[in-house]
Amino acid sequence: MKVAEPKIDFENSIGPWIGKTTKIMDYYMQEVMSRHGLDLSKEQMIVLKKLHDQDGLKQNELASLTYRDKSSLARLLSKMEAKNFIVRKQSEEDKRSNEVFLTDEGRRIFHRTRPAIKEHLETMEQDLTEEEKHHIIQILKKVQFNFTGKTANL
Amino acid sequence: MKVAEPKIDFENSIGPWIGKTTKIMDYYMQEVMSRHGLDLSKEQMIVLKKLHDQDGLKQNELASLTYRDKSSLARLLSKMEAKNFIVRKQSEEDKRSNEVFLTDEGRRIFHRTRPAIKEHLETMEQDLTEEEKHHIIQILKKVQFNFTGKTANL
DNA sequence: TAACTATGGTTGCATGTGCAACCTTTTGTT
């Protein structure tokens, strides 16, 4: 007596398509970054952006904002600190936690990433209509909600 | 004289949304896998599927089918070989290349992944209409084409 | 106040990744 084998129609399932698109997207992001002479990873770039939006975040908050494990974020920060992009300062109120600040160098690099990101985005969305972009984002939000049960935000 | 800073509207750019969705998707994939008692990574699972579809592929082909660097694939295979999921056989025609085969254990594990994947897919797509799924896949194909210049396939 | 629990960060361990250098075998060119 065999257990029924679930049939899975991958070709019409969105998961694999989304995953593959991300892979391609990440590859070309890396490509455009190095073409612009930027020596930092996409992940470091995301951290720079979060700090640019709000300087002095705790590692804690930064980890959850960027959806990473705290250990992963800690190591990311160590590398960024070694490159003088950021500094850690022990918090006054809570000596366990560190506040993270952009350095001048970090801010400089952040601004240098803008044209690369812009270029990447324009390549990616070149022939998409506003409706299509809006529509796909709505669907992706739904998918995220299906997993997390929470309203999605970036 | 300052260079104009490109304005980027992340909130309405599809890139970050796709990337974040993948992150969440991967996280819950891993979750469902371990809940089903499956001790293998998503990446290994993809290799199992490709071999199930077509046994005896060369490492070469497997790397390009799964969009990985040949070195990355080689290491993935080493781990899978250590777990007795696959075996490598030197090719007769071209002694440089290896052909990769599923073992019985590999086939067994592959079948055990089906229900987990099914469950994951159903969670993800629970309230999406067929039109929505079709539409998002079309848009993702467009995006892939914008980067690669080639018609997308899984 | 003392003791237990929770929280923020760091580190060890295992996994996955791309690039570049290297070895071996093929293939292509004089």
Add this chain to the structure above:
DNA sequence: AACAAAAGGTTGCACATGCAACCATAGTTA
């Protein structure tokens, strides 16, 4: 045939990631 160039795999290196164990500090409770 002899040399050069290309192709398949492996390995070193640097990076990113999550989990679990651990340390130090903070908060709670007996």
